[in-house]
Amino acid sequence: MKRRVPALLAASALALGAVQATAPAASAKAVGEESLAGLLTSDGNTFDKNRNDFDIVTEAALAVVGAKPGSPVGVLADGTKRATVFAPTDQAFRLLLEDLTGKTVRSEKKIFDSLVERAGVDTIETVLLYHVVAGKTLTSGKVLKADGARLTTAQGGKVRVDIRKKPSLSITLKDRDKNDRDPKVILKAIDLNKGNKQVAHGIDRVLRPIDL
Template sequence: MKLSRRLALVASAAALSLAGTAAVAPSASATTTGTKSLAAVLTADKSGFDTNKYDYDIVTAAVLAVLGAKPKSAVGVLTKGDVAVTAFIPNDQAFRYLVHSLTGKWVSKEKDVFAAVAGLGIDTVETVLLYHVVPGATVTAKQALKLDGAKLTTAQGGTIKVKVTWHWWIPTITLRDKDTNAKNPVVNKVNINKGNKQIAHGIDRVLRPVDLPPLAAH
């Protein structure tokens, strides 16, 4: 199945596949009073597409593409620093994994990875981005460690489940999405924009709001 057809399933099926699921919505911390937005953090990197696979150039470009095409999109909450949100942001390598899982091909250059993602269509990209945002809550890494088993309601309307495991004294936070075939994202960077109402945690895979066909299981 072609790339555009595979994730096009996301936009049409997400609401149905997640209907009726109970969820937990943690409250925002009273100490997070700063109003710097996550959009300001993401766009502060002026280097654009580069060879650093662990930064966030592709997700930044995706956010800008959605807001450029749909200025009133709910993704715009990331520009409103006075509104509490927690976002899980995939690094550039995470999008490379996504494209590989959908096409069976590795794409090396970030601009080409983004082109493949953008080729899915703005509505699909918007849906996927919103599935990475938990509105109304500022969840720090310390708070997240207490959420083992919790289901967080996203701005897309679906949920992600938090799994916390410990190896001796070292914790790992894994996020379980709706794709039962794919590897679940692991948090690999925490407390981006800490001290502000909008906080983010980096993840190593892109969260998927629906269960995609088996070829997408990488």
């Protein structure tokens, strides 16, 4: 299903999330101004059967900015502004809905529709902003040096970084929900949009700004 991406971006400067795409051909030290909006829209924006990409977070961001054009989510269409996004995969949202309802839903559209119906746009906006660290370009190298750090999100809450190097490298993000598994950074989906002021890292679960 085609999204209304160009019109919404032009009207309200939206973007949150990332898509599977190669990083720009820029050196590690380059500071480009390609926004995450450009990366977000580069895959055609369609629900599909790939649980490892970012269609649901894309549609969630579009829903927020469509309802609230002045949302802070819109900063991620401005590539001159530094920002880091921890972007949940479609599978992450599937797991969230399963936790909330006890039911497993395969269709990405049905997952999205169910979450919107249950949570509402304001709650979705809050959750999305909890995945954004505004004003900082945290590439994977910086994240790896941030063991124990508490990152302040655009929502206002904090996320703690927990690094484990043995038996294998893992980066866990500790959120406000004490009763469920914490998201991990997907090492095959890091540094999306690298070389620019705005970068994203895929995560395998949705960060929760409250204890569910």
